[in-house]
Amino acid sequence: MLLASRYRLVTLLETGGMAQVWRATDELLDRPVAVKLPAGDTRAAHMAWREARLAARLSHPGIAAVHDYREAVRPDGSVAPFVVMELLSGETVAARLCDADGPVPWGEAVSIGAAVAEALAAAHAAGVVHRDIKPGNVMLCPGGVKLLDFGISAAAGEADDDDTGVSFGTPAYAAPERLDGKPAEPATDLYGLGVLLFEMVTGDPPYDVNTWEELAAAQAHGPTPLPETLPARLRELILGCLDENPSRRPTAAQARRVLTRLVPSAPARLTIPLPKPPPTGHAKVLPAQPRVTSAGARRVAFGAALAGVAAIFVAVLYAANAPADPTDLAQPPAASPTTAGAGSPAPKEAVEPTSPAAPPPSPPEPTRITPTNPILTVEAALTRVQNTIDEGQQQGEIRADVALDFQNLLRLIDPGDDNVTDQVDQLLDKVRQRLNERALSPAQAALLRQRLTELRTASTP
Incomplete structure (x- = not known):
């Protein structure tokens, strides 16, 4: 055909x-x-x-x-x-579990989970919620892990008006808030990621059910326990993703970092390329022999010149106050500085003349913290934005679905990431769009712009 x-x-x-x-x-x-x-x-x-x-x-x-x-x-x-x-070749995680007839090695599970979390972070940044994360929608291809089937996806913050349940997905993988008809939010996909990881490391989903009635009964008793042989950080992440409260679940970016750090150096079955691990610290390894760069040579030369000028300055002061007896000139001054050679490093402490004619420089005035000029951490600035949105919704200055949309985008911001500024710019664009739609008041839009500007300033080194 x-x-x-x-x-x-x-x-x-x-x-x-x-x-x-x-x-x-x-x-x-x-x-x-x-x-x-x-x-x-x-x-x-x-x-x-x-x-x-x-x-x-x-x-x-x-x-x-x-x-x-x-x-x-x-x-x-x-x-x-x-x-x-796109036509893909490979096998789904569902087929992989069927072939294994049980759980897969946890090293492979975290590798797959990290790739899925990375794809979800990209989707959430674009305002898309998948809503159907399960083994059958994750394919292991020769070129990498692929997330499939956005058939019941929705825009973040979009109201769930499905009265038929067609778009609810599969009962064993549905997040609790989907059954409550709440608007689409990224946290729903994190629940699906938790179920996916749970099934990969145990062989079965936390609630192995086929109908919505069975799901409700199983949720009353809680999921089956995870094996104690798994790394504690992995168990903690899976249970965090399965939290019934969406606001307590991690973001996709946070889950990706945790999973990437758990990837073993030699996984049991390396059939997919792994995401690059994020840096684990900021410690610098010093070389065995110092290497003087052009910038370093300039600093050394400047330090030597500064020491020489200080020595000449003190010598002039001493000559101006020298005694008349020529024999005193043969005695060295009591606190004569050592003149640095051309190749010597700069002295650690500068020589401060005691003459009142050359007082030491005053220390820089400390930055004043005032209500109009606060110094905020990224976390504090992020909290101020969240509080502003909550208060605006309570006062009727922000429409409820718009407030949820803003909060969902804020959850994607990780204070430790380098792209906070880009995410703030996206939020500023969103505020402008929603203002044009009259979904929030001009005063609230101005206040949100101020709070987001504070967040951008706090995240700028």
């Missing part, structure tokens, strides 16, 4: 409850692609369009790329929408 005079379907790869995935050929560009054909009513077609729009925002090596969205006319005159995606 040829769709839209361009995409020829070749082989049916997968059939699900909401769509079929076909291997196809793009005859215009002569390349293999995957074509996703939604099954069902108009709602399925609308979700296919939404998937294409949201996934098209993302450009990351860990996320399967969307190439095109088209609509084809069936022989009966009806319209069949379809999404054209």
